[in-house]
Amino acid sequence: MTMNPDLVAPSRExxxxxxxxxxxxxxxxxxEAPVPTVVHPGLTGPIKIKAEDVSVFYxxxxxxxxxxxxxxxxxxxxxxxxxxCGKSTFLRCINRMNDTxxxxxxxxxxxxxxxxxxxxxxxxxxxxARVGMVxxxxxxxxxxxxxxxxxxxxxxxxxxxxxxxxDRVEHSLKRAGLWKEVADRLESPGTGLxxxxxxxxxxxxxxxxxxxxxLMDEPCSxxxxxxTARIExxxxxxxxxxxxxxxxxxxxxxxRVSQRTAFFHLGQLxxxxxxxxxxxxxRERRTLDYITGRFG
Amino acid sequence: MILLVLILLIGFSAAAYWAGRRxxxxxxxxxxxxxxxxxxxxxxxLWAAIPALVVLILMAVFSTGIQYQLLLADAPEAIRAxxxxxxxxxxxxxxxxxxxxxxxxxxxxxxxxxLQSEAQRAARIGGLMTLGGAVAAVLAGLIGLGLALxxxxxxxxxxxxxxxxxxxxxxxxxxxxxxxxLGIIASLxxxxxxxxxxxxxxxxxxxxQWSPQIAIRADQVGQTGGFGAAPLxxxxxxxxxxxxxxxxxxGLFSAIYLSEYAGPRQRAIIKPVLEILAxxxxxxxxxxxxxxxxxxxxxxxxxxxAQLAGGPLDSLGQYLMLVQNQMALVAGGVMGIMLIPFVSxxxxxxxxxxxxxxxxxxxxxxxxxxxxxxxxxxxAALPGIAGAFxxxxxxxxxxxxxxxxxxxxxxxxxxxxxxxxxTVTVQIVTLLTGDQEFNSPKTLAAFGLGLTLFIVTLGxxxxxxxxxxxxxxxxx
Ligand SMILES: Nc1ncnc2c1ncn2[C@@H]1O[C@H](COP(=O)(O)OP(=O)(O)OP(=O)(O)O)[C@@H](O)[C@H]1O
Ligand SMILES: [Mg+2]
Numbered sequence: 006m007t008m009n010p011d012l013v014a015p016s017r018e019x020x021x022x023x024x025x026x027x028x029x030x031x032x033x034x035x036x037e038a039p040v041p042t043v044v045h046p047g048l049t050g051p052i053k054i055k056a057e058d059v060s061v062f063y064x065x066x067x068x069x070x071x072x073x074x075x076x077x078x079x080x081x082x083x084x085x086x087x088x089x090c091g092k093s094t095f096l097r098c099i100n101r102m103n104d105t106x107x108x109x110x111x112x113x114x115x116x117x118x119x120x121x122x123x124x125x126x127x128x129x130x131x132x133x134a135r136v137g138m139v140x141x142x143x144x145x146x147x148x149x150x151x152x153x154x155x156x157x158x159x160x161x162x163x164x165x166x167x168x169x170x171x172d173r174v175e176h177s178l179k180r181a182g183l184w185k186e187v188a189d190r191l192e193s194p195g196t197g198l199x200x201x202x203x204x205x206x207x208x209x210x211x212x213x214x215x216x217x218x219x220l221m222d223e224p225c226s227x228x229x230x231x232x233t234a235r236i237e238x239x240x241x242x243x244x245x246x247x248x249x250x251x252x253x254x255x256x257x258x259x260x261r262v263s264q265r266t267a268f269f270h271l272g273q274l275x276x277x278x279x280x281x282x283x284x285x286x287x288r289e290r291r292t293l294d295y296i297t298g299r300f301g
Numbered sequence: 302m303i304l305l306v307l308i309l310l311i312g313f314s315a316a317a318y319w320a321g322r323r324x325x326x327x328x329x330x331x332x333x334x335x336x337x338x339x340x341x342x343x344x345x346x347l348w349a350a351i352p353a354l355v356v357l358i359l360m361a362v363f364s365t366g367i368q369y370q371l372l373l374a375d376a377p378e379a380i381r382a383x384x385x386x387x388x389x390x391x392x393x394x395x396x397x398x399x400x401x402x403x404x405x406x407x408x409x410x411x412x413x414x415x416l417q418s419e420a421q422r423a424a425r426i427g428g429l430m431t432l433g434g435a436v437a438a439v440l441a442g443l444i445g446l447g448l449a450l451x452x453x454x455x456x457x458x459x460x461x462x463x464x465x466x467x468x469x470x471x472x473x474x475x476x477x478x479x480x481x482x483l484g485i486i487a488s489l490x491x492x493x494x495x496x497x498x499x500x501x502x503x504x505x506x507x508x509x510q511w512s513p514q515i516a517i518r519a520d521q522v523g524q525t526g527g528f529g530a531a532p533l534x535x536x537x538x539x540x541x542x543x544x545x546x547x548x549x550x551x552g553l554f555s556a557i558y559l560s561e562y563a564g565p566r567q568r569a570i571i572k573p574v575l576e577i578l579a580x581x582x583x584x585x586x587x588x589x590x591x592x593x594x595x596x597x598x599x600x601x602x603x604x605x606x607a608q609l610a611g612g613p614l615d616s617l618g619q620y621l622m623l624v625q626n627q628m629a630l631v632a633g634g635v636m637g638i639m640l641i642p643f644v645s646x647x648x649x650x651x652x653x654x655x656x657x658x659x660x661x662x663x664x665x666x667x668x669x670x671x672x673x674x675x676x677x678x679x680x681a682a683l684p685g686i687a688g689a690f691x692x693x694x695x696x697x698x699x700x701x702x703x704x705x706x707x708x709x710x711x712x713x714x715x716x717x718x719x720x721x722x723x724t725v726t727v728q729i730v731t732l733l734t735g736d737q738e739f740n741s742p743k744t745l746a747a748f749g750l751g752l753t754l755f756i757v758t759l760g761x762x763x764x765x766x767x768x769x770x771x772x773x774x775x776x777x
Contacts, residue, residue, distance in 0.1 A: 102661065105664050129667075130667045131667065132667070133664065137666070138665035140661060140665075142658055144656070144658040144659055145662075146659060146662065146663070146677050147677075147680060156663075157666045160666065160668050160669075160672050211665075214666065
């Protein structure tokens with residue numbers, strides 16, 4: 006997998022006055038609204054991921070504007086904001102999934118544990134073993150349940166033999182709270198499970214490679230309330246071991262599962278802070294408007 | 302003549318259209334009509350033109366038959382006395398002369414005179430019938446016109462009527478293809494039945510002696526001894542396998558390249574080129590096989606054989622030295638090349654139908670491109686690809702031109718790709734080209750082969766379509 010040099014070049018690319026949809030109705034420049042460049046009030050515990058001035062372009066169109074954000078380890082950080090504000094785009098920077106989109110170009114710097122992951126020398130394949138991702142729509146592979154979970158360990162050669170692999174699959178399924186439901190049918194296809202089970206299956210698939218970070222892009226938006234509650238419980242348990250970032254459109258969900266919340270609007274990070282603060286007394290007008298349902 | 306009729310018909314239709322329009326406008330004056338004037342015009346046009354057209358078509362179809370019957374009814378005694386074959390030839394020449402042609406046979410004496418007089422009679426009858434037909438067509442058109450004009454009224458639903466006619470016309474067009482296919486099947490079945498009356502189906506399917514050319518005349522020995530088609534099936538199978546060994550992997554891999562690896566620029570070049578390749582006439586591939594690939598491979602094998610001969614592999618060498626231009630390998634290989642674009646474009650569609658979310662899932666797990674292709678995309682696309690391969694197999698079996706030019710005529714039970722073999726399609730061609738008596742088992746055998754081919758390819762197509770269909774539904 007070769008890397009597009011543009012993706013890792015230092016931010017030599019200033020915003021060249023793109024005429025994008027975002028530009029037209031956003032505040033002219035940063036001067037007016039006092040958008041803080043680095044915001045991490047209430048950040049407890051060590052910082053896992055540090056983003057500095059990250060901008061993303063899709064072709065000529067800029068989708069993300071100089072986002073700087075610290076994400077804590079062993080905690081859940083929620084990204085909220087109206088549709089199209091760049092939450093997924095930012096999330097995909099963290100595991101370099103934007104590399105797979107030909108038109109996408111990322112500038113700025115993101116470090117995980119101090120290591121610059123936008124660096125040319127970083128192999129996105131190895132990075133993605135450290136940063137797992139769960140998508141909006143459950144996407145189990147058309148393979149057996151066992152093979153779905155064994156996928157990562159197999160391609161990364163993480164287990165020495167069959168018993169180790171089986172142990173790891175069992176452990177991951179247990180961790181994802183799915184083991185009891187599927188223990189007796191590991192060989193049946195993963196696509197035959199219910200939506201909620203499928204989503205837990207792909208979470209098991211992600212944690213089977215023992216990542217450090219788990220990114221979740223609206224993991225519950227295709228699920229019913231009961232399945233959602235189970236996933237939320239699961240996220241809460243996983244928090245103790247992983248750094249979790251979750252994108253959600255549900256304020257209630259952000260409030261329930263996250264310790265810190267970041268609010269995005271029109272490609273900018275508007276405000277980030279402890280979840281309680283964001284929901285009870287946001288400092289930004291736009292945040293207040295959004296969480297009270299005045300737009301978005 | 303036909304041109305004149307057509308011009309008249311068009312003029313008549315145009316007149317009917319304008320008449321309908323004008324009448325509709327006059328009658329609708331002041332009120333709001335249900336349909337626009339154009340529809341009234343079109344309605345009148347249809348009613349005027351269709352009856353006239355129907356009469357003309359009936360005339361064209363039946364006039365010769367009626368003319369012939371009338372001629373026969375008053376046939377002179379001298380002709381009735383001739384033997385039936387000769388009578389047929391006579392009447393044929395009568396009609397030819399009546400149309401201004403020269404007779405095919407030499408007629409002498411009273412027959413020659415009769416030929417002239419009968420030809421005049423035929424021309425008279427023909428003229429009368431043409432006149433009658435023309436009058437009938439004009440009458441039919443006028444009656445239709447009159448009826449239609451009477452109905453033109455503001456409240457008349459001309460639009461719905463015209464739309465109905467258009468729907469009916471389009472339906473007939475689509476039905477023609479289906480009906481024709483049914484007709485082909487019926488004729489295949491019918492003629493095959495006649496064939497299987499003289500040769501048993503079991504012998505046909507499993508017999509290993511194929512020598513239909515021997516049984517040319519009824520008095521020859523072994524008349525029905527040569528209709529075991531198994532060698533043809535084996536030859537067809539062999540060439541199909543070789544073709545699929547070439548087209549399957551190459552087509553599939555190029556599809557993978559196109560859908561997963563190629564950037565937009567490469568895609569923009571390669572896809573159209575492949576599509577152009579798919580449009581090259583098979584006869585071009587045929588002479589490429591016969592004139593280029595065949596001699597080249599033969600030279601290669603003969604050369605290798607010459608090296609081996611006399612050594613420890615002497616017998617192999619001797620064999621290779623005798624390899625001919627026409628071998629299964631050449632026909633199959635070139636056919637495989639012909640099928641590459643077919644396999645690749647079908648597989649490309651199928652791989653593209655695998656949802657992006659599966660690719661994302663795999664890449665997000667840290668899989669590389671080739672791992673994603675091998676472990677996720679191909680398993681997911683497998684049923685569809687199998688369907689695509691079956692479609693290609695069915696094309697390989699039915700392909701005619703390449704094998705006719707490059708495979709040979711020797712019916713052999715062999716799976717050796719260096720041997721000359723023959724296929725079902727090649728034999729159909731050889732059985733039916735040239736002057737043929739339509740009733741001999743030799744000619745009818747072609748129908749037996751055709752039916753077998755038809756059943757096999759139809760079956761393959763149905764299975765393949767089902768697989769591909771079900772595969773598509775899976776990801777909708
Ligand atoms: N592959 C792409 N190509 C071009 N533009 C894109 C692409 N993906 C996203 N964008 C654009 O980037 C902007 C941010 O999109 P993104 O998907 O990050 O928003 P989001 O906040 O995740 O929205 P949602 O809540 O609807 O998922 C949008 O304007 C979108 O149109
Ligand atoms: Mg999104």
